[in-house]
Amino acid sequence: MPGASGDAPDGAVPIVLSGPERSVLAVLRSLTDLPVDEDDLIDQLAQPAEAVRGSLQRLRSKHLAVVEETSETVRRLTPRGEAAIARGLPERRFLDALARRGSLTPDEATSEGLADEERSAAIGILRRRGLLADGLPFRWREGAVPPNGLLPEEVVLKQVANAEEEVDEALVDALERRGLVRIERRSHKRWSLSDEGRHLPLADDAVDLLGALTPSLLATGAWRGRTFRAYDVRAPVPYLTGARPNPYLAWLAEFEEILIGLGFEQAEGPLLETEFWNDDVLFMPQDHPARSIHDALSVEGVTGRPPSAELLARVAAVHEGRPLPGEAAPVGPGWTQRYDPTIAARPTLRSQTTAVSARFLAAHPTPPFRMYSIDRNFRREEVDAQHHLEFAQCEGIVGAEGVSLNDLVGLFRAFAAGIGIREMRIRPSYFPFTEPSIEGYVKHPRLGWIEIFPGGVFRPEVLRPLGIDVPVIAWGAGITRLAMVALGANDIRELFQDDLDVLRGGR
Numbered sequence: 001m002p003g004a005s006g007d008a009p010d011g012a013v014p015i016v017l018s019g020p021e022r023s024v025l026a027v028l029r030s031l032t033d034l035p036v037d038e039d040d041l042i043d044q045l046a047q048p049a050e051a052v053r054g055s056l057q058r059l060r061s062k063h064l065a066v067v068e069e070t071s072e073t074v075r076r077l078t079p080r081g082e083a084a085i086a087r088g089l090p091e092r093r094f095l096d097a098l099a100r101r102g103s104l105t106p107d108e109a110t111s112e113g114l115a116d117e118e119r120s121a122a123i124g125i126l127r128r129r130g131l132l133a134d135g136l137p138f139r140w141r142e143g144a145v146p147p148n149g150l151l152p153e154e155v156v157l158k159q160v161a162n163a164e165e166e167v168d169e170a171l172v173d174a175l176e177r178r179g180l181v182r183i184e185r186r187s188h189k190r191w192s193l194s195d196e197g198r199h200l201p202l203a204d205d206a207v208d209l210l211g212a213l214t215p216s217l218l219a220t221g222a223w224r225g226r227t228f229r230a231y232d233v234r235a236p237v238p239y240l241t242g243a244r245p246n247p248y249l250a251w252l253a254e255f256e257e258i259l260i261g262l263g264f265e266q267a268e269g270p271l272l273e274t275e276f277w278n279d280d281v282l283f284m285p286q287d288h289p290a291r292s293i294h295d296a297l298s299v300e301g302v303t304g305r306p307p308s309a310e311l312l313a314r315v316a317a318v319h320e321g322r323p324l325p326g327e328a329a330p331v332g333p334g335w336t337q338r339y340d341p342t343i344a345a346r347p348t349l350r351s352q353t354t355a356v357s358a359r360f361l362a363a364h365p366t367p368p369f370r371m372y373s374i375d376r377n378f379r380r381e382e383v384d385a386q387h388h389l390e391f392a393q394c395e396g397i398v399g400a401e402g403v404s405l406n407d408l409v410g411l412f413r414a415f416a417a418g419i420g421i422r423e424m425r426i427r428p429s430y431f432p433f434t435e436p437s438i439e440g441y442v443k444h445p446r447l448g449w450i451e452i453f454p455g456g457v458f459r460p461e462v463l464r465p466l467g468i469d470v471p472v473i474a475w476g477a478g479i480t481r482l483a484m485v486a487l488g489a490n491d492i493r494e495l496f497q498d499d500l501d502v503l504r505g506g507r
Helices: 019-030 038-044 049-061 079-087 090-101 106-111 116-128 152-161 169-177 195-199 215-220 247-261 309-320 354-363 405-418 460-466 479-487 492-496
Strands: 065-077 181-193 272-274 347-349 369-378 390-399 424-431 434-444 448-458 472-478
Touching: 019 038, 019 049, 019 181, 019 195, 038 049, 038 181, 049 065, 065 079, 065 152, 079 152, 090 106, 090 116, 106 116, 152 169, 169 181, 181 195, 247 369, 247 390, 247 405, 247 479, 247 492, 309 460, 354 369, 354 390, 354 460, 354 472, 390 405, 390 479, 405 424, 405 434, 405 448, 405 472, 424 448, 434 479, 448 479, 472 479, 479 492
Parallel strands: none
Antiparallel strands: 065 181, 272 347, 369 390, 390 472, 424 434, 434 448, 448 472
């Protein structure tokens, strides 16, 4: 190879390398077929692989070696994916069972070999596709056409199993989130010499050179009379950053300052709630679909603590449409089913921070009051750009004589303006515990209009059992979605990422 002999250009200064670097460079100079695959180069050197890779990177930083890097994506089935190929996806097995029986109860689905987790996944997928009707037993939705042939997920699973390259990437990502497919991204490096690497001479390797001035060398004076390895001033230096807060947490702190500036005080509540505080006291009927495994998450192995007997009796009265103890007329017509105190004591992961508001009202019935809470909630969700299993809400209430829905709209606009959002849409909505109810939407530059501010005026069925006799406006803002708009994030998962390069601002 021309120039590979080591002859130096006129005026070139010998460069100093460590022993491992010299060995790697010598092998590169001895090869006639360059570039060489990194793994092949490692095989030719009697050094650990990591040592060779480190030497190559240092030679690159000294402009003596160059690298060609390519990457490939390898998709493989996980053991769960292989089992799905053999037994069928949960949604396929559910469809087959439904086709045989015509309808399915949860117990019948279990008898068909569908575990709770599989059944939940299948129901969620099939309902999003408009194939299943709401409620129990599970049955075809009116007008729904059962799918013929393979489901899209089944097609992609077979393509991955056959190592096909042309696949639906969105479905592959969805199957990866379900733990059925594993995506591996591999890089391949091929190394060769730069012009300097071919021509520059090397300093005499018999000279014992020092690479760094250490504390022990300073303490003993052993550095005297020794020669230090020359520095390459062209070598890149590490990008150093100081400590900085997580962007999402920093933004939350700023938003809390807005709330405190508007006169709100903070309250907290437990993440592990009972259905009484999470649902019952908010006048949510005990057969409400949000309590099913498709939304709220129940907890096994623990026992919930019921509220006081007096409060339980008052809440039971409004649920059944009876007068409160000591009163002549009922607050409202109530719900059709009888109230079950055993359901009230069942533990559940908190699905809404409105439970914090209920606890606050029970403990602070005397107006006026302004309370907020920013905390985590949990729901069974299909994770996507706008949804996550764990999400944060900014809960808040204002209770005083004369407050109305107009005050709530004004608060929503104040919150949005405080973080630089000027455009908002308000539309009517429905929630079991507020009447009237509204939803506030703000515009995300990529995702379009997204719901941020749901709220309304608490119903008398919520307030009267707690001893509240003034109107109370309430909201449960999607604080993570609001942060997406404020921080310019296109995917809710970006707020919780652990990529240090991104968090440090390196890219």
